C-alpha cells in the first residue's frame with residue numbers, strides 16, 4: 001500500500017511560508033471557509049486566502065457525522081482483530097507515515113458494506129472504476145502523515161476517507177506555492193473527500209498531536225483509524 005503515496009522530501013527540510021514551518025500552533029486561518037460548514041454550522045475548512053478556497057471549491061469536502069456511533073463500532077469490531085496482530089511502524093525515516101499499521105479489506109459485513117456504499121455514492125463520479133480493496137490506516141497517538149500526494153499511477157481523481165476514534169487536522173499545501181494552504185478539521189466519524197486539483201496539486205498530511213490545531217484551536221489527536229476509498233486512474 002505504501003506504493004500509493006510518495007513523500008515530498010523537500011517539505012521536510014525547507015522552511016516554508018505555510019504553517020508547515022512550525023507556526024501551526026499559533027496561526028489562525030486568515031480566511032474562513034464559509035462554504036464548508038457542517039450541518040451543525042461548524043467551520044470545517046479554512047485556508048490561507050479566499051483565492052485558494054475558491055481554487056478548490058467543490059474539490060474539498062468534509063461531512064460531519066457521516067457515520068453513526070453504531071456504524072463506527074461495527075467498523076472497529078471488524079478491523080480491530082486484524083490490526084491488533086500488527087505492530088505500529090515507527091522507524092522508517094523516509095516513510096510518508098510515522099507510527100502506523102495498515103491493512104486492506106475487500107470483504108465486509110453487510111452493515112460495513114452499506115456504509116462503504118454510501119461513501120462511494122457521495123464521493124465518486126458515477127462511471128468511476130474503484131480500487132477494489134479499501135485501505136485501512138491505523139495511526140498511533142504519536143503517529144502522523146507527512147505531506148505527500150497519492151500516486152497518480154495507481155490512484156484516480158478522488159480520495160474519500162472516514163475518520164474513526166479521533167478528531168484530526170488534515171493540511172493541504174499547494175505544490176506550486178507553499179503559502180497557499182488549507183486546513184480541514186476532520187471530526188471523528190466524518191467523511192472527507194479530495195478531488196481533482198486539490199488531490200493532484202496539493203500535498204495532504206495529518207498533523208501530529210503537538211501541531212494539531214485548527215483555526216488556532218487545539219484538536220487533540222488520539223489514536224485514529226481511517227478507512228479510505230480510492231478510484232482508479234482513467
Ligand code: OGA
Nearest residue numbers: 005137145150161204226
Ligand atoms: C494516505 C493518506 C489519510 C488518512 O494513506 O495516503 O493520506 O485520512 N491517508 O489517513
Ligand code: MN
Nearest residue numbers: 005149150204
Ligand atoms: Mn494520501
